[in-house]
Amino acid sequence: MATRSEGAGDEAPGAAAAREALERSRFEEEALGHAEHLYRIARRLTGSPAAAEDLVQETFLRAFRSWRSFTPGTNLAAWLATIMRNLNVDRARRDTRRPREEPLEEGGDYFLYNRLAEAVGESPQDEVLDRLAPDAIVESLAELPPNFREVVVLVDIGEFSYQDAADILGVPIGTVMSRLHRGRRLLKRTLAERGGGRPER
Numbered sequence: 001m002a003t004r005s006e007g008a009g010d011e012a013p014g015a016a017a018a019r020e021a022l023e024r025s026r027f028e029e030e031a032l033g034h035a036e037h038l039y040r041i042a043r044r045l046t047g048s049p050a051a052a053e054d055l056v057q058e059t060f061l062r063a064f065r066s067w068r069s070f071t072p073g074t075n076l077a078a079w080l081a082t083i084m085r086n087l088n089v090d091r092a093r094r095d096t097r098r099p100r101e102e103p104l105e106e107g108g109d110y111f112l113y114n115r116l117a118e119a120v121g122e123s124p125q126d127e128v129l130d131r132l133a134p135d136a137i138v139e140s141l142a143e144l145p146p147n148f149r150e151v152v153v154l155v156d157i158g159e160f161s162y163q164d165a166a167d168i169l170g171v172p173i174g175t176v177m178s179r180l181h182r183g184r185r186l187l188k189r190t191l192a193e194r195g196g197g198r199p200e201r
Helices: 015-032 035-046 049-065 076-094 108-120 124-130 134-142 146-157 162-169 173-196
Strands: none
Touching: 015 049, 015 076, 035 049, 035 076, 035 134, 035 146, 049 076, 076 146, 076 162, 134 146, 134 173, 146 162, 146 173, 162 173
16 A cells, blocks of 8 residues: 555645545544543543533644644554643643642551441442542542542543553653552542541541
8 A cells, every 4th residue: 555655746736635634634533532531531630520621622622733743553542631631731830729739658648548448348449439429539539639640540530551641641651550559549548538527536
């Protein structure tokens, strides 16, 4: 099969423009097929339906402007998620509020979660999730520090591989695994607190 460059000089006037228009149309159609997937990720990243819709719309606008930079045959979903992640980081930088810092010590941060584990078995989050509305899960994700939230959302919500997540975030795969482990633990703690109340002091 001929490559795009082969025979290009033999094309009739306007044929190259028509071919490019067709390729762009196909790209846009394929990209839009990922809209629901991107919205699920954006909803968890932003914590707001309106903000998620804006982020997805901006992602597609950026993608359609830069469509020639996409390499056919590679992971389009990951390429789009990379654009969305970068836009979300830019949005956060413009936000006047500083993200809440979360301590990383392994001490007593998981008191309630551990108590639930003792009471209901190895997976108390299942019982907790049964008592939580979807909005509560989104709100719990929104409380995670951004670097942990991104990894949890990409891997657990977006279902990207560790390598894809590493490529999207521009970090080593080991960093993805470390952040995912810590992010999941922090999320479990937050969900446990929402489901059973904070421990008495």
